[in-house]
Amino acid sequence: MSYSKEKVDTLLHNGISRRNFLKGLAASGVLSSFPGGLLEANEDLNTKIPYLGEKSYETFRNACPRNCYDTCSIKTFVKDGVMQFIEGAQESTYTRGGCCVKGNSYVKRVYSARRLKYPMLQVGGKGSGQWKRISWDDAMEIIAKKLLEIKKDDGTMLGAALTKYSGNFGITHYGIEGMFNSIGYTTRLAGTPCWPAGIDAQNLDMGNMWCNDPEEMKDSKFIILWGVNPASNSVHSMKYIYEAKKKGAKVVVIDPVFTEMASKSTQYIQIKTGTDGLLALGMQKIIIDAKLHDQKWLDANSKGFKELKEYLDKDIKLDDVSKVTGIPLEMIKELALSFAKAKPATIWMGYGMQRHTNGGSMIRAIDALVAVTGNVGKYAGGARYGHLSTWGFNYAALSMPKPEGSVGYTGPEGAKGEFAQVGGEKAAYTDRFLNINKTARELLNSKDPKVRLLWVACKNPFAQDFDRNQLIRAFKQLDMVVVADQFFNETAKWADIVLPVATQFEENDVNVSYWHYWLSLNEQAIKPIFEVKSDVQIAALLSKHMNKLEKGSCTFPQSVDTKEMTIKEFNPGIYTQFGIKSWEELKNGPVKAKAVIPYADGKFQTPSGKYEFYSEKALELFGSALPKYLEVRKPYDKFRMTSPHSRWSLHSQFQNLEWMEDVHPEPSVYINPDDAKMKMVNEGDTVAVFNKQGLLRLKAKITDNVQPGTVLMYEQWYNNNIYNVNELVDDTSSDMGAFKTGAPGVALHDTFVNFRKI
Amino acid sequence: MKNKIEENALPLSKRLQMSKTLRDIFTSQDSHALKIAFDALKSKMAISEESLESDFNRYFIGPLSPIADPFSSIYLDNLDQVMSKSTLKVRALYETMGFTFPQQNQIPDDHIGIELDAYYQLLYIEEVKNIDYLRELRHYFLHEHLNLWIPLFIERALACNEEPSTAMVYILTQLKSFLIRETNTQGVPA
Numbered sequence: 001m002s003y004s005k006e007k008v009d010t011l012l013h014n015g016i017s018r019r020n021f022l023k024g025l026a027a028s029g030v031l032s033s034f035p036g037g038l039l040e041a042n043e044d045l046n047t048k049i050p051y052l053g054e055k056s057y058e059t060f061r062n063a064c065p066r067n068c069y070d071t072c073s074i075k076t077f078v079k080d081g082v083m084q085f086i087e088g089a090q091e092s093t094y095t096r097g098g099c100c101v102k103g104n105s106y107v108k109r110v111y112s113a114r115r116l117k118y119p120m121l122q123v124g125g126k127g128s129g130q131w132k133r134i135s136w137d138d139a140m141e142i143i144a145k146k147l148l149e150i151k152k153d154d155g156t157m158l159g160a161a162l163t164k165y166s167g168n169f170g171i172t173h174y175g176i177e178g179m180f181n182s183i184g185y186t187t188r189l190a191g192t193p194c195w196p197a198g199i200d201a202q203n204l205d206m207g208n209m210w211c212n213d214p215e216e217m218k219d220s221k222f223i224i225l226w227g228v229n230p231a232s233n234s235v236h237s238m239k240y241i242y243e244a245k246k247k248g249a250k251v252v253v254i255d256p257v258f259t260e261m262a263s264k265s266t267q268y269i270q271i272k273t274g275t276d277g278l279l280a281l282g283m284q285k286i287i288i289d290a291k292l293h294d295q296k297w298l299d300a301n302s303k304g305f306k307e308l309k310e311y312l313d314k315d316i317k318l319d320d321v322s323k324v325t326g327i328p329l330e331m332i333k334e335l336a337l338s339f340a341k342a343k344p345a346t347i348w349m350g351y352g353m354q355r356h357t358n359g360g361s362m363i364r365a366i367d368a369l370v371a372v373t374g375n376v377g378k379y380a381g382g383a384r385y386g387h388l389s390t391w392g393f394n395y396a397a398l399s400m401p402k403p404e405g406s407v408g409y410t411g412p413e414g415a416k417g418e419f420a421q422v423g424g425e426k427a428a429y430t431d432r433f434l435n436i437n438k439t440a441r442e443l444l445n446s447k448d449p450k451v452r453l454l455w456v457a458c459k460n461p462f463a464q465d466f467d468r469n470q471l472i473r474a475f476k477q478l479d480m481v482v483v484a485d486q487f488f489n490e491t492a493k494w495a496d497i498v499l500p501v502a503t504q505f506e507e508n509d510v511n512v513s514y515w516h517y518w519l520s521l522n523e524q525a526i527k528p529i530f531e532v533k534s535d536v537q538i539a540a541l542l543s544k545h546m547n548k549l550e551k552g553s554c555t556f557p558q559s560v561d562t563k564e565m566t567i568k569e570f571n572p573g574i575y576t577q578f579g580i581k582s583w584e585e586l587k588n589g590p591v592k593a594k595a596v597i598p599y600a601d602g603k604f605q606t607p608s609g610k611y612e613f614y615s616e617k618a619l620e621l622f623g624s625a626l627p628k629y630l631e632v633r634k635p636y637d638k639f640r641m642t643s644p645h646s647r648w649s650l651h652s653q654f655q656n657l658e659w660m661e662d663v664h665p666e667p668s669v670y671i672n673p674d675d676a677k678m679k680m681v682n683e684g685d686t687v688a689v690f691n692k693q694g695l696l697r698l699k700a701k702i703t704d705n706v707q708p709g710t711v712l713m714y715e716q717w718y719n720n721n722i723y724n725v726n727e728l729v730d731d732t733s734s735d736m737g738a739f740k741t742g743a744p745g746v747a748l749h750d751t752f753v754n755f756r757k758i
Numbered sequence: 759m760k761n762k763i764e765e766n767a768l769p770l771s772k773r774l775q776m777s778k779t780l781r782d783i784f785t786s787q788d789s790h791a792l793k794i795a796f797d798a799l800k801s802k803m804a805i806s807e808e809s810l811e812s813d814f815n816r817y818f819i820g821p822l823s824p825i826a827d828p829f830s831s832i833y834l835d836n837l838d839q840v841m842s843k844s845t846l847k848v849r850a851l852y853e854t855m856g857f858t859f860p861q862q863n864q865i866p867d868d869h870i871g872i873e874l875d876a877y878y879q880l881l882y883i884e885e886v887k888n889i890d891y892l893r894e895l896r897h898y899f900l901h902e903h904l905n906l907w908i909p910l911f912i913e914r915a916l917a918c919n920e921e922p923s924t925a926m927v928y929i930l931t932q933l934k935s936f937l938i939r940e941t942n943t944q945g946v947p948a
């Protein structure tokens with residue numbers, strides 16, 4: 001036998017034998033004799049290392065930057081430079097020591113063999129699958145050359161377009177927009193596919209979107225969870241809801257779907273999709289008729305209550321409300337009166353509800369219900385939708401000046417999306433904004449100049465956007481598509497160049513939430529694996545190459561350190577709001593903003609300075625000053641299709657991880673038993689779900705959690721499967737969104753389909 | 759057949775050469791370096807740099823899921839993970855052998871190219887420098903690590919029947935022969 005397994009094992013695990021062995025090694029002349037390769041002789045061989053693996057954990061502060069209410073504060077444990085595990089930060093009362101299934105899989109995600117590892121060029125053309133590995137320098141030179149060619153040909157950079165969305169909400173990730181700012185006036189896919197109609201609604205009513213601290217919900221006496229499913233999608237909010245419930249609060253879920261949240265509520269009310277606004281108006285009428293409205297608060301703080309009341313008196317018939325919403329009148333009355341009597345009472349509105357052709361008007365109607373009962377501006381009250389009040393960073397990574405002499409767009413200016421808050425005086429030129437919700441069509445139709453280069457970051461358009469076939473055409477006609485991502489996906493398949501991007505554990509950043517009030521530092525915990533780079537480092541490298549080819553053509557710093565970049569985002573305002581003296585305090589753990597109750601001072605940033613039931617702005621922009629009932633889109637096929645979020649993934653993120661696939665391996669369509677019977681479909685059958693837009697084949701699951709006449713499919717991308725529920729969605733707009741985010745939202749849930757067994 | 763398993767040990771220089779060539783193939787970073795290393799196998803196969811690399815990437819690199827990921831952890835620990843238990847075991851072995859790895863925590867220590875590099879360097883000090891101090895560790899590394907996963911890796915890569923690449927099959931067969939020769943001429947523990 002040429003070796004003894006036991007002996008070597010001992011050597012590896014026993015300190016004394018190992019020390020002796022290393023001493024012998026040093027004496028043997030081995031170290032100076034290695035020919036050298038990727039492994040090198042260890043000249044500083046430490047023969048005293050007593051024992052391998054005894055080094056203790058290093059810990060780092062991180063945050064989950066996903067598009068999730070919870071934005072968890074994370075503590076990461078690293079040993080020998082390798083991430084071992086993470087836990088939710090104990091310091092945050094909101095995260096309180098635990099993440100969700102997705103967060104708990106972060107080690108697996110970071111070390112997934114499926115990560116993109118190197119910059120690659122698709123040499124056989126888009127979709128060919130023939131890839132060549134290239135160096136970062138080569139990749140950036142190719143892109144820089146193309147950009148400069150565009151500028152030379154067109155005289156502007158408008159032929160370069162950026163589509164970026166919610167894959168990473170870290171503040172320095174606005175450096176991606178910063179990169180585009182730094183090369184000139186460019187084209188942006190702008191707007192938001194997510195929550196724009198509701199943002200507009202809340203701004204019309206209250207002059208802001210500003211929700212109360214979710215942790216207050218523990219003291220609410222009545223909670224309506226309206227079209228929101230925190231049991232699946234904001235698990236950290238649940239403890240407050242449970243606590244309130246334990247203390248006797250009523251927790252009512254109003255949802256067309258019997259969700260996990262519904263199963264945990266005091267009362268579940270199944271409502272017909274798209275009629276929520278009418279229910280809210282009916283409830284207000286009942287409350288006002290019973291004189292349970294808060295006249296004092298209304299007198300002091302609102303505008304247009306009289307007009308609202310007139311409208312309710314004249315146009316809202318309770319029998320119709322019951323008929324249209326599908327809820328018995330007695331139940332509506334009981335709900336309205338008990339809500340009005342409980343103080344403080346609060347309503348949390350989900351984002352799905354406003355993805356309708358009447359979505360904005362429904363949010364306005366529900367806001368009004370909260371206001372009429374005097375629950376706006378109250379501790380543990382509020383019309384909750386989201387907030388950006390802790391997002392007042394410097395946006396230093398974003399704010400890059402245009403290169404001197406840049407020429408841009410001279411048409412009407414659009415807005416920049418909900419998070420881009422950096423102002424600036426009106427320039428002679430602007431960027432060109434295309435509607436993110438009509439990406440394929442906008443790219444295909446762009447002219448003067450045509451879009452020739454598209455950069456995709458923090459986004460997977462093929463999994464999330466609409467109209468796949470058009471999107472393929474649009475991508476194919478572009479000279480160059482660059483996809484920066486952590487994993488290979490359907491979008492990368494249609495790229496010319498893919499760039500491997502760092503996870504939050506491989507870079508520094510800072511994170512806040514659009515829901516809770518905590519601030520978390522995100523520290524680099526491990527070396528970036530393989531050749532991945534953070535988005536801002538990619539921008540810096542691009543700048544280096546652009547400036548090499550043409551001095552002054554890009555203003556982005558040519559080398560960046562993500563830590564310095566992060567520090568630059570802090571300002572005295574943030575420090576005051578969070579009660580810290582320096583960002584370094586965040587190394588000790590996340591901190592919470594000083595408590596403020598939104599609108600408690602009665603100041604609203606509306607034109608009148610009051611809560612506006614009657615809004616001239618709304619009249620001007622959307623044709624109705626009052627939150628009037630607007631009928632939802634008429635069916636154009638047999639069944640309504642809704643596509644909510646799954647708890648197993650975040651849009652297309654996480655789903656590709658191997659163990660997630662075990663839990664949730666393939667897409668299904670959920671069908672009500674009555675509908676299934678009519679169509680002779682049984683559990684597990686493969687069905688075709690189709691409409692004028694497209695056709696999907698998937699397995700049927702029969703459940704009365706969905707209403708008759710409605711089918712449900714989760715909106716998520718399944719690895720190795722081109723399933724994308726949005727193939728059935730046309731890009732019909734919701735009513736609002738253009739006011740604050742530049743473009744209306746999409747009426748995703750006003751999609752109609754038919755299905756049959758195959 | 760060129761890759762027929764030979765009965766006896768290769769001449770030393772050939773054995774060293776083969777480990778070095780295989781290492782160079784699996785650590786190559788561009789088509790040119792890959793082609794030079796591939797040509798050193800003397801396959802007499804005519805293939806362009808570009809197609810060779812495209813096949814190589816499809817088999818081992820990505821960006822799509824490669825046919826066979828070249829890390830031991832995939833075969834020994836978990837189908838989808840790098841930097842896991844076996845990676846750290848290999849790291850401990852390298853440290854005990856007196857190596858440092860400048861790209862540690864960036865490239866998993868158990869990447870096939872790095873492991874072949876270790877093997878080549880260990881052979882080198884024995885064959886060229888006549889130092890036996892690490893011989894036992896090399897045998898251990900071969901029998902208790904390389905032989906546990908590389909055959910599985912080869913098997914998975916060879917099982918690809920969608921557009922199999924002759925060049926990759928050739929590389930894999932050379933790798934297999936090399937391993938078998940190393941194992942046979944040095945004796946397996948009874």
Ligand code: SF4
Pocket residue numbers: 064065066068069070071072099100101102103104235236650
């Ligand atoms: S996905 Fe949401 S709940 Fe899960 S870890 Fe991230 S922030 Fe927390």
